[in-house]
Amino acid sequence: MKKKRLVTSALPYVNNIPHLGNLLQVLSADVFARYCRLNGYETLYICGTDEYGTATETRALEERVTPKELCDRYHRIHADIYDWFNIQFDNFGRTSTEKQTEITQGLFLKLEEAGYINEKTIEQLYSEKSSMFLADRYVRGTCPVCGYEEARGDQCENCGKLLDPTDLIDPRSGIDGSVPVLKKTKHLYIDLPGILPKLEQWIGEASVRGFWARNAVQMTRSWIRDGLKERCITRDLSWGIPVPKDGFRNKVFYVWFDAPIGYISITANYTDEWEDWWKNPEEVELFQFIGKDNIPFHTVVFPSTLLGSGENWTMLHHMSSSEYLNYESGKFSKSKGIGVFGSDAKETGIPADVWRFYILYNRPEKSDGIFTWKDFQEKVNSELIGNLGNLVNRTLSFVHRFYDGKIPEGGSDSAFWEKVKEMEGEITKHFDRAELRDAFRKIFALADMGNKFFQAGEPWKTRTSEPEAAARLLRDLTYLVRDLGILLSPFIPAAEVIGKWLRTGKLSWEDLGSLTGIADIEKPEILFKRLEDKEIKTFKERFAGSQKEREAKEQVENHILKVGNTEIHVSGEPVRTNKVRDGEVS
RNA sequence: CGCAGGGUAGAGCAGUUGGCAGCUCGUCGGGCUCAUAACCCGGAGGUCGAAGGUUCGAGUCCUUCCCCUGCUACCA
Numbered sequence A: 001m002k003k004k005r006l007v008t009s010a011l012p013y014v015n016n017i018p019h020l021g022n023l024l025q026v027l028s029a030d031v032f033a034r035y036c037r038l039n040g041y042e043t044l045y046i047c048g049t050d051e052y053g054t055a056t057e058t059r060a061l062e063e064r065v066t067p068k069e070l071c072d073r074y075h076r077i078h079a080d081i082y083d084w085f086n087i088q089f090d091n092f093g094r095t096s097t098e099k100q101t102e103i104t105q106g107l108f109l110k111l112e113e114a115g116y117i118n119e120k121t122i123e124q125l126y127s128e129k130s131s132m133f134l135a136d137r138y139v140r141g142t143c144p145v146c147g148y149e150e151a152r153g154d155q156c157e158n159c160g161k162l163l164d165p166t167d168l169i170d171p172r173s174g175i176d177g178s179v180p181v182l183k184k185t186k187h188l189y190i191d192l193p194g195i196l197p198k199l200e201q202w203i204g205e206a207s208v209r210g211f212w213a214r215n216a217v218q219m220t221r222s223w224i225r226d227g228l229k230e231r232c233i234t235r236d237l238s239w240g241i242p243v244p245k246d247g248f249r250n251k252v253f254y255v256w257f258d259a260p261i262g263y264i265s266i267t268a269n270y271t272d273e274w275e276d277w278w279k280n281p282e283e284v285e286l287f288q289f290i291g292k293d294n295i296p297f298h299t300v301v302f303p304s305t306l307l308g309s310g311e312n313w314t315m316l317h318h319m320s321s322s323e324y325l326n327y328e329s330g331k332f333s334k335s336k337g338i339g340v341f342g343s344d345a346k347e348t349g350i351p352a353d354v355w356r357f358y359i360l361y362n363r364p365e366k367s368d369g370i371f372t373w374k375d376f377q378e379k380v381n382s383e384l385i386g387n388l389g390n391l392v393n394r395t396l397s398f399v400h401r402f403y404d405g406k407i408p409e410g411g412s413d414s415a416f417w418e419k420v421k422e423m424e425g426e427i428t429k430h431f432d433r434a435e436l437r438d439a440f441r442k443i444f445a446l447a448d449m450g451n452k453f454f455q456a457g458e459p460w461k462t463r464t465s466e467p468e469a470a471a472r473l474l475r476d477l478t479y480l481v482r483d484l485g486i487l488l489s490p491f492i493p494a495a496e497v498i499g500k501w502l503r504t505g506k507l508s509w510e511d512l513g514s515l516t517g518i519a520d521i522e523k524p525e526i527l528f529k530r531l532e533d534k535e536i537k538t539f540k541e542r543f544a545g546s547q548k549e550r551e552a553k554e555q556v557e558n559h560i561l562k563v564g565n566t567e568i569h570v571s572g573e574p575v576r577t578n579k580v581r582d583g584e585v586s
Numbered sequence B: 001c002g003c004a005g006g007g008u009a010g011a012g013c014a015g016u017u018g019g020c021a022g023c024u025c026g027u028c029g030g031g032c033u034c035a036u037a038a039c040c041c042g043g044a045g046g047u048c049g050a051a052g053g054u055u056c057g058a059g060u061c062c063u064u065c066c067c068c069u070g071c072u073a074c075c076a
Helices: A020-038 A054-064 A066-082 A100-111 A192-209 A214-225 A261-270 A292-308 A342-347 A352-361 A373-402 A416-431 A437-458 A458-467 A467-488 A495-501 A534-541 A547-556
Strands: A006-010 A042-049 A092-095 A117-127 A141-144 A169-173 A183-192 A282-289 A318-320 A325-327 A370-371 A562-563 A568-569
Touching: A006 A020, A020 A282, A020 A318, A020 A325, A020 A342, A020 A352, A020 A437, A042 A066, A042 A169, A042 A458, A054 A325, A066 A342, A092 A261, A092 A458, A100 A117, A100 A261, A100 A292, A100 A437, A117 A373, A183 A292, A192 A214, A192 A292, A192 A318, A192 A325, A214 A292, A214 A370, A292 A318, A318 A370, A325 A562, A352 A373, A352 A495, A370 A534, A373 A437, A373 A458, A437 A458, A437 A467, A458 A467, A467 A495
Parallel strands: A006 A042, A006 A282, A042 A092, A282 A318, A325 A370
Antiparallel strands: A117 A183, A141 A169, A562 A568
């Protein structure tokens, strides 16, 4: 059995603040990586910002800074947000590094050597004013179909018609407003059809071995069925990786060609032994967590790059592709600034683990999901607190209060443990297949079972009438609480505090179902506070509309809002909350 | 006939190879009092988008239709 697991989450594009929907991939991979570590796999979790490309270069131009400066600033923002959410990366890097250039150019040269790179001359719109070629979407003009004056060169946003930039009437540069001219330019293409035989063979085997989700297989097949085209992998830009080929020295690689290579280079920046991970398919299983829009790039384009190079790369094993998370009535939108953003989540004063709980409990796996404040409050109060928090609290409080914090001696209920172990086996299986939502929900089912067991046993009565029965019950429940702490900690790192209360030392998957190791316990505290109607109402109003509208609103209001009796800072440093930092519990 | 996903209780959803239609919230009634107004038990509430077909039997398979939501590849 392979004992090394390489985990990646989609590299977020650098030039925006991530919202809850973007956070989903990073969080999912974190949960999986934490599980793997706890269950004895040698694990490496790699992520980072994707920095090159048109979007960054244009944005930098607008803000009158260099692309590098822009990326530095946003990279920091990303890193801070993920840190706040307790994401335990082995390395959170970036694509604008020397290693990235080295590895990307190396792969390109291998592809060229193998004959999978072709050259073509095309005509593109060029802005003489800015001395640059324009990406399709940066050309604006009047739609020839519906007459909309702000149509984009790739598609008219008004009537939906797909366009070529040259179709537009009165085209102009979306960047400087000048009238662009057609100009010839040479580009390099990767010969996907040429690599296709290798790719199809690999997909056939990998999709079964790696139990790809149905939607992933389907989307991949439809891409191939509709015919793979050669894909242009170079651009007329300056912010990117130089193309190491005469005649193309003033061009760079297309961001989608180099972005997935970021997984590799970020690993290489972390350890010199990176080839033990990336050129070691015999020992390493690669798990990738991405959004559904990214599937073909991870099953078709990137694997083709690796296969075409003829080298022995570690290929994708299992891919977990989630659907979209929508917000209230519409979509999360980075460009429009609609939704709850990483920075917003921080400012609410709600602990990171509560956010983690909700996002993962509602992880959209089969169809798109919706974040609503009402549902957020409901799920947190009923499941996280009413079910799980309550079981932990009532059990440990009972032991503390009536048994003086000493775990009562005695036997155990074998029928109960048989059921517990059966469920724990199922949960582990879900974890192993990266079925995070199923695993998580089953953990709550286990807690629910604990609550029923507690209720049926009525220890508050039997404590005096049948002391042995009560002792047995509380002992069983305390060990169940420990198991829940282990099972939950990948999702909710704060659950590690349960281990501290039980004074058990560091726990791992092997401790599940064991009935030894706890002697006496500390006085437990409340894990999470309920979300009150008033504060939810406040957040709902505060985070409505776009970021611009919010800013305008906030200028009118005070900089500090009173929510219940919690002070929440609208700007500046967030209030630190009762979370447990990694490593504090040992 | 562009592609994909979806229409199941008031709301949000699950239903694997066809075998008594379920879960969470809400609602109504009861119980418990260890626990964060938490916990437990029970009730009410659905002709499973429409029509037709296969079958002893269809939410599930087939056909047609209606209605939503995305995507449609030089934008991450």
